[in-house]
Amino acid sequence: MGVLVEAKSLYVGYKNEPIIRNANFKIYTKDFVFLTGVSGSGKTTIIKSLYGEVPVLKGSLNVGGIELNKIRKSKLSYLRKYLGVVFQDYKLIPEWTILKNVMLPMLIAGIDKKTAEEEAMKLLNKVKLSHKLDKFPAELSGGEQQRAAIARAIIHDPVMILADEPISGLDEYSANLVMELFIMANREKDITIMIASHSLPQTFNINYRQIHLEKGQVYELS
Numbered sequence: 001m002g003v004l005v006e007a008k009s010l011y012v013g014y015k016n017e018p019i020i021r022n023a024n025f026k027i028y029t030k031d032f033v034f035l036t037g038v039s040g041s042g043k044t045t046i047i048k049s050l051y052g053e054v055p056v057l058k059g060s061l062n063v064g065g066i067e068l069n070k071i072r073k074s075k076l077s078y079l080r081k082y083l084g085v086v087f088q089d090y091k092l093i094p095e096w097t098i099l100k101n102v103m104l105p106m107l108i109a110g111i112d113k114k115t116a117e118e119e120a121m122k123l124l125n126k127v128k129l130s131h132k133l134d135k136f137p138a139e140l141s142g143g144e145q146q147r148a149a150i151a152r153a154i155i156h157d158p159v160m161i162l163a164d165e166p167i168s169g170l171d172e173y174s175a176n177l178v179m180e181l182f183i184m185a186n187r188e189k190d191i192t193i194m195i196a197s198h199s200l201p202q203t204f205n206i207n208y209r210q211i212h213l214e215k216g217q218v219y220e221l222s
């Protein structure tokens, strides 16, 4: 397995105040990783640093061959094409239907509308939203919006998906559908998955790794 992410003596944080200090870790292609730690331990900070939103203060962070401490703004969009990001607050476009929201990454990638529509409908079917294609985000529950957001993150076959607390606040039904979609993406599309979460799932039908954050330090537990 190849190395997709490598951090060496990495410091990341805000306005020169490091939140993560002297971290060394690797993520391999096709890994399924849980990033754990208590509230405030820096999970969101690490996720944001992986897609270039929080700066590298010292050391190196390589994502898919791109060295993030040297990256220029213009190269960030290049990096983000390879990543699918799932935010805590979904970030669906309110004026667009669910179907169009999910199609968006394929349209940006220049794929024709018909193919994008077919693929979006397939994924929305997997997360049991086929009956909501023409609805707008505000007309969906939180769990339904999150399911749509994950379909959108997966649709353009990114190399890696970064998801920040994707199931916190969801009921069991939505949480299961969301996790099934991540597992499908990992197994069938070989997409590397990193999920930030307070805790590990109780039962989980896949081999996974755990990277744990505590007091600014990063521990590769498995």
Ligand SMILES: Nc1ncnc2c1ncn2[C@@H]1O[C@H](COP(=O)(O)OP(=O)(O)OP(=O)(O)O)[C@@H](O)[C@H]1O
Pocket (backbone or CB within 6 Å): 014, 019, 037, 038, 039, 040, 041, 042, 043, 044, 045, 046
């Ligand atoms: N924009 C910011 N500017 C300065 N400090 C910040 C900023 N965002 C987060 N922090 C600080 O960084 C630390 C880590 O926050 P982060 O959001 O990464 O933790 P987390 O593990 O994701 O927490 P939670 O589980 O509550 O979402 C906190 O002490 C927080 O106050």
